[in-house]
Amino acid sequence: MEIKRLNDWGIFDNHPVFMVGPCSVETPEQLDNTVGELARLGFKIIRGGVWKPRTRPNSFEGLGSIALPWIQEVQSKYNVQFAIEVASPYHVEEALEHGIRVFWIGARSTVNPFTVQEIANSLKGIDVPVFVKNPVNPDLALWIGALERINQAGITRLGAIHRGFSNFNDKVYRNSPTWQIPLELKTRYPQIPLLNDPSHISGRRDLILPVSQMALDLNFDGFIIESHIDPDKAWSDSAQQLTPSDLAGLIQQLQTRIPSVDNPFLESQLEIIRGHIDEVDRELLEILSRRMKLVEKAGEYKKLNNVAIFQMERWKKVFESRPEWAKALQINPEFVKELFDIIHSESIRKQEEIMEVKNKGSHS
Template sequence: MEIKKITDWGIFDSYPLFIAGPCSVETPEQLDSTVGELAKLGFKIIRGGVWKPRTRPNSFEGLGSIALPWIQDLQLKYNVQFAIEVASPYHVEQALEHGIGIFWIGARSTVNPFTVQEIANSLRGLDVPVFVKNPVNPDLALWIGALERINQAGIKRLGAIHRGFSNFNDKVYRNSPTWQIPLELKTRYPDIPLINDPSHISGRRDLILPVSQMALDLNFDGFIIESHIDPDKAWSDSAQQLKPTALNDLIRQLQTRIPAVDNPLLESQLEIIRGHIDEVDRELLEVLSRRMKLVEKAGEYKRLNNVAIFQMERWKKVFETRPEWAKALQINPEFVKELFNIIHTESIKKQEEIMEGKLDDALRDD
C-alpha cells in the first residue's frame, strides 16, 4: 500500500494526535457547547456521530443529514475540522456537500467487503483523510482488505483505528484490546498511522486512561476519544464519554515514551538482555517440541486402543493446575490459561492427524 506519513497529511499540528468529540450529534446546543469547550482546550479535529449503526432497532441511530448543517457552521465558528463515520456512498456525498472532509469506516462496515468497495468507489478521485476501524471480530485479513480497497481507490492519507474486538468472555472491557492484532498490522505496514479508540475498548470512563497509556507505550500514533458536554445525559454510550475538561486532564496524565534508545551504553545493555531473551525463547521452543512429541505418543496410544481423543477429566486437570503453577512462579494466570488453550487446540489437532494415519511415518522415524 502507498500511504502518506501522518505528519504529511496537513491536518495535525501535534503528536501524538487527538480526535475528540461526542459519540452522537444530538442537538445544536449540545454540539455547540461540546465543540466550543474542546476548541478552547486546543482540539482541532472533532469527531461526531451522524449516522449510528446500532445492533438492535429502536436504539438512537443518529440524526442523519439534519445534523450536517450544524457541523458545517461550527467548523467555521470554531476553526475546527470534523471527522464522521460513513457507511455508504450517500453518506460520503452528503458529508462533502456540507464541507466535511475527514471520514472513518466503522467496525460493522469493515466486515463487509461489498460495503467497503462501494465506499471506496465513492472516494475515487478525492484526496481526503480516511480511517478504517478494525472489524468487530478479530480478523486481521478483513481489516487489511478494507484498507487495501480504500488505498486502491487512490486514498493515500489512510489510517487504521483500533477499537477492540468483540469477545463475550471478556468481563473487563467492552471490546477486548487484543493488542497483538494492531501490532501485527503495524509490523506489516509500518507507514500506516495507527490510532487507538480507548472509548470503545473500555466502555467506561475509568478504563480510558490505562488503555490510552498502553497504546502510547506500544507506540500508537494517536487517539480518537469520545467527549460530551454532559456525558450522563448523552443519547448513546454515556458511560464511556468524558467531559472536555476531564479529557484534557486525562491527556496531561499520559506519559509519552521515546520510540528508541539513542544512548550507546543503554543500547548495549538492552542488546545483552535481548540476547538472553533469544536464548530463553529457543529453550521454550525446545520444551514445546518435546511436549508435542509426547502428545503424538499419547495420540498413537489412543489410536491403537480405540480411545477418544478428548478426555474431559484430563483437560480439566490441566486447565486448573497450570494457572496455579503460574501463580507460584509469579506469572499471570490468565495469560497461562490463554496459552494452554492454544497448546490444547494444537494438541487435539496433532492427535486427530494421528487418528487419520497422517503422522504414522513421523512416529516411526522417531
C-alpha cells in the same frame, strides 16, 4: 500500499494526534457547546456520530442527515474539521456535500468486504483522509483487506483505528484490546498511521487513561476519544465519554516515551537483556517441541486403541491447573489460559492428522 506520512496529511499539527468529540451528535446546542469547549482547549479535529450502527433495534442510531448542517456550521464557527463514520456511498455523498472531509469506517462495516468495497468505490477520485477501524472480531486479515480496498481506491491519507475486539469472557473491558493484533498490523505496515480508541476499548471513564498510556507506550500515533459537554446526559455510550476539561486533564497525565535509547551504555544493557530473552525463547520452543512429541505419542496410543481424541475430563484438568500454576509463578493466569487454548488447539490438530493417516490406511 502507498500511504502518506501523518505529518503530510495537512490536518494534524502535533504528535500524538487527537480526534475528539461526542459519541453522537444530538442537538445543535449540545454540538455547539461541546465543539466550542474543545476548540477553546486547542483541539482541531472533532469526531461525532451521525449514523450510528447499533447492535439492537430501538437503540439511538444517530440523527442522520439532519445533523449535517449543524456540523457544517460549527466547523465554520470554530475553525475545526469534522470526522464522521460512513457506512455507505450515500453517507459519503451526503457528508461531502456538507463540507465534511475526514471519514472513518466502523468496526461493523470492516467485517463486510462488500460494504467496504462499496465505500471504496464511492471514494475514487476524492482526496480525503480515511481511517479504518478494526473488525469487531479479532481478524487481522479482514482489517488489512479493508485497508487495501480503500487504498486501491486512491486514498493515500489512510490510517487504522484500534478500538478493541468483542470478547464475552472479558470482565474488564467493553472490547478486549488484544494488543498483539494492532502491533502485528504495525509490524507489517509501519507506514500506516495507527490510532487508539480507548473509549470503545474501555467502556468506562476510569479505564481510558491506562489504556491510552499503554497505546502510547506501544508507539501508537494518536487517539480518537469521545468527549461530551455533559456525558451523564449523553444519548449513547454515556459511561465512556469525558467532559472536555476532563479530557484535557487526562492528556496532561499521559507520558510520551522516547522511541529508542540514544545512550550507548543503556543500549548495550538492553542488548544483553534481549540476548537472554532470545536464549529463553529458544528453550521455550525446545520444551514446546518436546510437548508436541508427547502429544503425538498420545495420539498414536488413541489410534491403536480406538480412543476419541478429545477427552473432556483431561482438558478440564489442564484448563483448571495451568492458571493455578501460573499464579504460583507470578504469571498472569488469563494469559496462560489463552496460551493453553492455543496449545490445546494445536494438540487436537496433530492428533487429527494421526487419525486421518489411520483412516486412509484402513480404506487403502
